[in-house]
Amino acid sequence: MPYPYVLLSAAVSLDGFLDDTTSERLLLSSPADFDRVDAVRASVDAILIGAGTIRADNPRLLVNSPDRRAARLAEGRPEYPLKVTVSGSGELDPEARFWHSGGEKVVYTTEKGAARARALGIAADVVPLGAELDWRRLLTHLHDERGVRRLMVEGGGTVHSQLLQQGLADELQLVLAPLFVGDPDAPRLFGPGAYQGGRLRLTETRRIEDVVLMRYEPTAPGTGDLPAAADRHWLALACELATQCPPSDTAFSVGAVVVAADGTELARGHSREGDDLQAHAEEAALAKLDPADPRLAGATVYSSLEPCAVRASRPTPCARLVLDAGVRRVVTAWREPDTFVKNADGSGLLAAHGVDVVVLPEYAERAQKPNRHLPG
Numbered sequence: 001m002p003y004p005y006v007l008l009s010a011a012v013s014l015d016g017f018l019d020d021t022t023s024e025r026l027l028l029s030s031p032a033d034f035d036r037v038d039a040v041r042a043s044v045d046a047i048l049i050g051a052g053t054i055r056a057d058n059p060r061l062l063v064n065s066p067d068r069r070a071a072r073l074a075e076g077r078p079e080y081p082l083k084v085t086v087s088g089s090g091e092l093d094p095e096a097r098f099w100h101s102g103g104e105k106v107v108y109t110t111e112k113g114a115a116r117a118r119a120l121g122i123a124a125d126v127v128p129l130g131a132e133l134d135w136r137r138l139l140t141h142l143h144d145e146r147g148v149r150r151l152m153v154e155g156g157g158t159v160h161s162q163l164l165q166q167g168l169a170d171e172l173q174l175v176l177a178p179l180f181v182g183d184p185d186a187p188r189l190f191g192p193g194a195y196q197g198g199r200l201r202l203t204e205t206r207r208i209e210d211v212v213l214m215r216y217e218p219t220a221p222g223t224g225d226l227p228a229a230a231d232r233h234w235l236a237l238a239c240e241l242a243t244q245c246p247p248s249d250t251a252f253s254v255g256a257v258v259v260a261a262d263g264t265e266l267a268r269g270h271s272r273e274g275d276d277l278q279a280h281a282e283e284a285a286l287a288k289l290d291p292a293d294p295r296l297a298g299a300t301v302y303s304s305l306e307p308c309a310v311r312a313s314r315p316t317p318c319a320r321l322v323l324d325a326g327v328r329r330v331v332t333a334w335r336e337p338d339t340f341v342k343n344a345d346g347s348g349l350l351a352a353h354g355v356d357v358v359v360l361p362e363y364a365e366r367a368q369k370p371n372r373h374l375p376g
Contacts, residue, residue: 002362003139004151006229007044008160008172009037011211012189017181018157025057028177030209035065040173042068044081044150046142049098050159051087056187060101061154078103082146086159088133090116090126099123106146108138135166136226161191164218167228172200172216175208196220196228198263219263221300221329225356231300231331232360234259237268238302239333239366241281245271251313251340253370254305256281258289258327261298282307282318286325300329304367306336306357309346319346322355329356333363339376 011028012018019026029037041047042063049061061083063069069079080103085092090113099105105124107117114128129137142148153159153169163169174189200216207213222228234257241255251271258266269284276284282303289296301307307318307330322330336344347357 011175046082048084254281333367
């Protein structure tokens with residue numbers, strides 16, 4: 001199911017701490033950066049923090065600028081983003097400022113925690129996720145039931161760690177403050193656990209007074225049939241490549257990217273690339289790789305249209321090329337319609353040979369755009 005775009009936001013000391021152990025909250029950001037965070041809050045549909053952050057910081061979690069709130073209203077949006085918290089136990093402080101300011105609130109919890117949270121009488125929608133907290137169910141509910149398309153997550157460290165470990169964070173906005181905490185009992189941003197491998201992609205660095213903002217996005221593909229945030233980034237690139245295809249009235253315009261398990265881009269291609277007017281996207285990308293490259297076995301192929309199962313121009317369809325390359329995971333935006341081949345089912349052919357096929361229909365419109373001129 002589609003998820004919101006998940007943006008993690010945090011500030012840390014030079015030695016990686018979110019706070020110290022004193023009773024006063026440690027201010028890590030500069031005044032100008034607090035204003036930047038306020039602008040990000042104003043841009044999103046919902047802001048999420050863990051129940052531990054409510055207990056530790058007692059935040060209001062508001063858009064502070066009257067002009068930004070007015071702009072939201074002028075756009076037909078609520079004055080404040082939806083405020084969201086997560087609590088496995090449902091043990092919440094009904095006197096916390098979180099509940100008594102801003103707009104709508106929602107609590108995600110477990111079946112047992114829901115009964116406890118509802119008994120508190122807080123003004124919030126309480127949503128049980130089952131016997132355990134389930135981040136994918138939470139994100140699906142926010143997207144489908146609350147209309148959240150952009151979600152800002154402001155802590156704490158456990159929440160940030162879990163979302164990154166499960167491959168559900170689309171972006172990390174990290175502010176580095178010029179001070180040290182040094183207390184081993186102080187809370188850190190990221191805890192131990194099995195994170196996705198590979199290097200994140202640095203998309204921006206910016207000095208803001210005496211702090212530095214760094215923006216990262218994940219690159220490592222998901223595993224199996226579960227989509228990860230990086231899958232969306234790579235599929236968006238494949239859809240962009242499809243727009244570079246020379247126009248044709250007799251073939252689809254498709255883009256493809258081959259990505260190793262650690263997030264390294266191995267090759268990319270698009271339909272009718274170069275001088276080969278018969279080339280398909282997956283074919284063009286795979287042709288650039290050594291068939292003996294050991295990374296292919298753990299790679300993911302991203303294709304804006306599912307790899308073809310039947311092909312008139314050449315004897316080997318793209319689904320077979322993917323199988324012959326040893327790739328065992330494919331992410332696509334769009335199942336092939338009957339425009340040129342009836343009952344095409346490249347995904348079915350791949351799945352029948354043990355390939356995990358992930359379809360992200362929220363990218364179908366992008367994938368279809370360069371093909372709008374084709375019949376059907």
